[in-house]
Every structure is written in structure tokens, then in C-alpha cells.
Amino acid sequence: MNCFTAQHILGIYSLSPDEITFILDTAESLKDILQRPIKKVPPLRGKTVVHLFFEPSTRTRLSFELAAKRLSADTVSISANTSSVLKGETLIDTARNIEAMRPDVIVMRHPQTGTPHLLTKYVKSAVINAGDGTNEHPSQALLDVFTVRQHLGHIDNLKVAILGDIIHSRVAHSDIMAFTKMGAKVVVSGPATMLPSRQSEILGAKVVLKMEDALEYADVIIALRIQKERQGQSLIPSLREYSLFFGLTPDKVKLAKTGALIMHPGPINRGVEMAPEVADGPYSVILDQVTNGVAIRMALLSLLLTKS
């Protein structure tokens, strides 16, 4: 039980392979609860989890809230449009105010990189990063690794292809680090405007321009959600062009190993980054990812709260 010492879950960057394995094993044991007729257990009774979301999010927030409720924690949600941030309060003031109410965990999503890290300097409660700017989304990566382990039995020596906007995607960053730390080989590809300039490597993943090189013999394919614009800049000519040259079609999937897992963090732009036949195909595990997301988040909450 002692290999989990983290105070906060800020990113995969600061987790060791042992810690990741421990989180996955914990999620495994908690997952059964989700199959029971009464999906609630008491370990976090009397604990308070605050969901502090400065960015719209339906899925991640719902998943975290369900996870907290399944473990009998009290939950409170604060979103940007109702919070005092719009009234000019600084993040640090907001943090201090929330801290004064003595929550046990703050789950935070914020459009700016590094904000959960900043929060930890002002609150005593544990902080879980539910996505910060273009940096990390650790719970997503953990559920992705969990889903792959569930289906393929292991992670080491697998080839994982990640396709799309690598440089701006927090899912890509966390996924690359999580799969790499667990011994997989990660190859990333996409339009060069979405890849690091003149670097053959990012965070341990190999960068390739030819999508075929990424897909060849892949055991796992993760397609990322595409946004046409970032900060007012067009990174691709059109979504149509993207779907034609970078979209994951049944033909492209054939380059990968037979039975390669198809994954997507959601929500999918059907027909853009992924053809509907692929998303709904026999090897798609996209809905498993959603189910496993709750288990992973239950694991994170219980590990942070039942440590001492």
C-alpha cells in the first residue's frame, strides 16, 4: 500500500510507473462496484469533493462527480459562469475562499496551463488536475492505459499511435507520458502545424509526418478531437481537408495490427478525425473508456483521501 505517496494528481509527469500501476490496480478493484445493482460504497463518507471547473466540460465533470458519489463523498460543483471569477476575483482569492470551507479534494479544470499547480500553494486539500490548458489531463491518460491493459493484458512493448493535434492537446501529452512510462512505444502524427517544430521526439514519443508510419503495426490507435482554430489561428485549411488526409478511415486502420484497439477521448467529430465505421467498429473501445473513467477517478479520490 505504500507505493502511493502523491499529495496531488497534477500530471502524469510527476507519477512513477509504480504509482501508475497502483492506481490501475486500485481502479480494477473498484470497478466491480459499478456493476452492482447498488452502486455505492461508504469509504469517503463525510469527505467533501469540490469540482472547480473554469472551462465547460460535461463528460469529465460528470465522471468525477459520479466517482465521488459512488464512494459516498459529498460533492459541490463550481463552474466559471457561476463563480466569482467573472466578478473580478483572482484565482488565488477564489482558492482561499474555497479552502476556508475545508474541502478534502479539489478537482480543477482550467484553460490556463499550470493553474492546478498554483492552487496547491494556497490550499491544504488535495488537488486533482482535470485538465489544465495545453498541459495535462492525467485522469484521461490513466483511464486510457487502464482500458488498454484491460483488453490487451499489458502495456509494455505495445505500439501506440496518437493522431491529431499533438502540440496543443493535453490528452496527447498525458497519454504519451503514461504509455511511455508503462513501457509502450508511442508514435505521434498529424498535420505539421500540430506537431513540434523540427523535433523528432516529444515527451518520449516519436514524431512522424506520415500517418502510415504511425499506424503500421500499431496495437492501439488514439485519435484526438480536432479543433480547427486555436487562439484565432487556423492550424488546418478545413475540417474537410483534415478528414480526407488525416482522418482515421477503415483503410488506414488496416495498416495497424489486426484487432488494434480504437480509442478516442470524446466527444467525437464523426467523419472528421474518425470515420463512423471505425468509431462503431468491432475494435472500438471508446465506450469502455467512458466506463473506466469513473473507476479511475474513484481510484484517484480514494487513494488521495484514505492515505493517512
Added chain:
Amino acid sequence: MNSESISNYLFTNARIIDPSQNMDFVGDLLVKDGTIAAAGQSIEAPQDTMAFDLKGKWLVPGLLDMHVHLREPGEEYKETIESGTSAAIAGGFKAVACMPNTQPVNDSAGITRFIIEKARSSDRAKVYPIAAITLGQRGEQLTEFGDLLNAGAIAFSDDGLPVKNAAVMRQALEYALNFDALIISHSEELDLSRGGVMNEGRVSNILGLKGIPAAAEEIAVFRDIALAELTGGRIHIAHLSTKGSVEIVRQAKNRGVRVTVETAPHYFSLTEKAVFGYNTFSKMSPPLRTEEDRLAIIQGLKDGTIDVIATDHAPHSVIEKECEFQTAANGIIGLETAIPLSLNLVRDGSISASQMIRCMSVSPSKILEVPEGSLKSGNSADICIIDPEAIFTLTLESLHSLSHNSPFLGKDLQGRAVLTLIEGRPVFDPTGILSIPKANQGT
């Protein structure tokens, strides 16, 4: 004027470094009636003169920082002309040139005169105001160069908000020819740097922050040099930070372009790695770069490609720095850390003591065409005495600036000014070098 404090001093056993005369020797220097009377191996103390044994401390011409932000008028909660010039003399600087991005912008003679008047009444370091190139630093309409120069402006710059339009920059360089005025450029291609908060590269990938490529600076450095070449105008490029920029400047100087350049101590002291932990005290524009860039900046100082060390002293309060990294303001204070950081280069043999003093005194005064940084006999006794060995911890209490946004806060630094004389007057004497014998004299 506290004229009673003007006295005649003889400093003995000093390491006298004066690059303007190629001097670096251990000897004595005599200050008489506010001017430098003599320097030599051994000088007899005349009557009415107090002698001080400096025990090998450095005696150099007063330093000039040609790139500071004093924040007054408009942002007096960050710094005032009085607090900024207090920080200057504490850092060994006899004078500073202040950038025009105040509120309102220094784009008219009235603001320039206000700054000069405030500096005069503060009676600390001398202040040379740099006026804006364009009205409101909007990059459109030139300011009244002639009128501003008459009011006391020393140069023109839109620092902080670089002139985006190349045609406007060309106009500025051309119009400046009539007045032989200097244009100082913060060279940055804004379209390329927009949204970026640190150097683009491996570290920005790890931290998930949007990067600013070196090319954003280099394109603009090249543009501004090409425009200086086109017009024959005189350009000074502020805060060089990349290897590529150093090379572009080196080539331009070889072609004979009228270009001078500065770098700031943080660009030869730190790299992008200082941003780890989302440390907002390491956020600045241009951003801290790679180790390769840092070494190229040092090489530029060594071979003379880089003329000046200027601090880009940019005070910000906790409101601007204790916040989200992307929201945090750019810039760090520098006046009170310039000497120890530059001394690091002397200590590790990268540059000589003379080169350091040239970059902080002789060259900036030449570029701004203000009284030379020199210990020649007859010159005003503007002197800085440096204890290169003194180790001190940079703390909130030790800083004279109103702000404390420094990545060196809490760190031990070695070497500092222990005495600053302006026109023979001790304006900064924290250890009381000049006070003990004075007490003796009073009896």
C-alpha cells in the same frame, strides 16, 4: 543639495578599472571638489582630504543602465522614480535610461519634463528619459522627436510594444537622422510570438505552455538591421536573447551597419529551465532561452558583438506575478542584481573585469551620448566601488526597489556595490565606508 557631504577623498589600495583609458591596476584615486583629480600608483593625501584604504576593492566609473522601467507616472504601486533610482544607486548605477511605457506613455515633452523633474527632486541616480517612437506606442504616428529631445529625451523606443509596421520603423530611423537621434528597438515579430509565454522547445513541451520561437526575435532583429542599413539611421537593439540574433548582429557589424546591442544579465545567467514549477519570476520578454543561446550570448559579450549589459529592470507587484503563469506579467527587476550576475562571468573567466565595466559604463554612455563613463582627471567624480567578494542573500528587506519580482530572490549572490558617488557625493554608502573617518574628522 547636501553640499556639506561633498568632500575631498583619497581612495588608496583600490583596483582601479577604467576601460576608457585601458586602465586596470591597483593604486590610488583622488577626488577633489566633486571631480577626479588624479589616479596613480601612489598619491599623497593633500590637506583637507580623507583617505580610505579600499583593500583591493574595485573602483570603477559610475555605471549606467540604459534599459529600465521606472513605472512613474501611472504605476507607482510597482515602482516610483524615487524608489527606482534608490535601487539604481544601491546597484552601483549612477544613471539609468527609462523606457516610455508608463501611463500615460512618455510621448510628449510634458511627460519627459515630469520625469526629469521627479528625478531631480529625488536626488538619487540621474535619469535619462527615453521617449516613445510613436504616439501612445500605437505604432502609427511618430512622436515629436525634436520637441522631445529639447525637453530632455535621450533616445526613442516603443519598448514593450514593438513597432509592428516596417514602414513606420523606417520612417522613425529616417526622421531621427535630422536630430542624430538613437532608435532603440524591442525586436519581436508579434504575429509569431502571440500567445507564447516562454521559449519554444523541449521545456515548453514538458510544461504544456505555448512557446515563443527564437525566430520571433531573429526575424525582427534582421528587419531592424535591414532598415538601419536602408536609412543609415542609428539603431540599438534591446535585450538580445538568442544565438541566431547574436550571429545576425555580428554579420551586420562586420558590414559596418550602425547597430549596437545590449543583453540583460538574466540571458547569460539563466535558461528556460528556470520556468519549471511555473515560476512567474522567470517569465519575461524575450523569454529565457536554451543553454546554447546562453553560451552564445556570453560569446557575444566576449567578442564585442554585444556592446552593453542593461538590466531591463521591470518591476511588477504581487498582483501581476502571484497568479496563473499565462496571466502573469513579463519582466523581472534587475538593478540590484546586475553586478553580482555580471561578476559571475568575470569569475569564471568568460569576460575580463574591463569588459564587464565597458559593457556597464563606457559603452552605454557612448551610445546614449551622455557624459562618458571614465575616470579621466577633470571628469565628474561618478564612481562605483565594488566589493567583488561580498556574499549576500537577496531578500525582500535587502531590496530598495518597491517590487521583488526576481528569480534570484532568496539566493546567495557574490559581489555588490558598497559605495556609489555621484559628482563626488556619496549617494549610497550602506556599510559606512565614508562615515567613520568623517566622525574622526569632526572632533
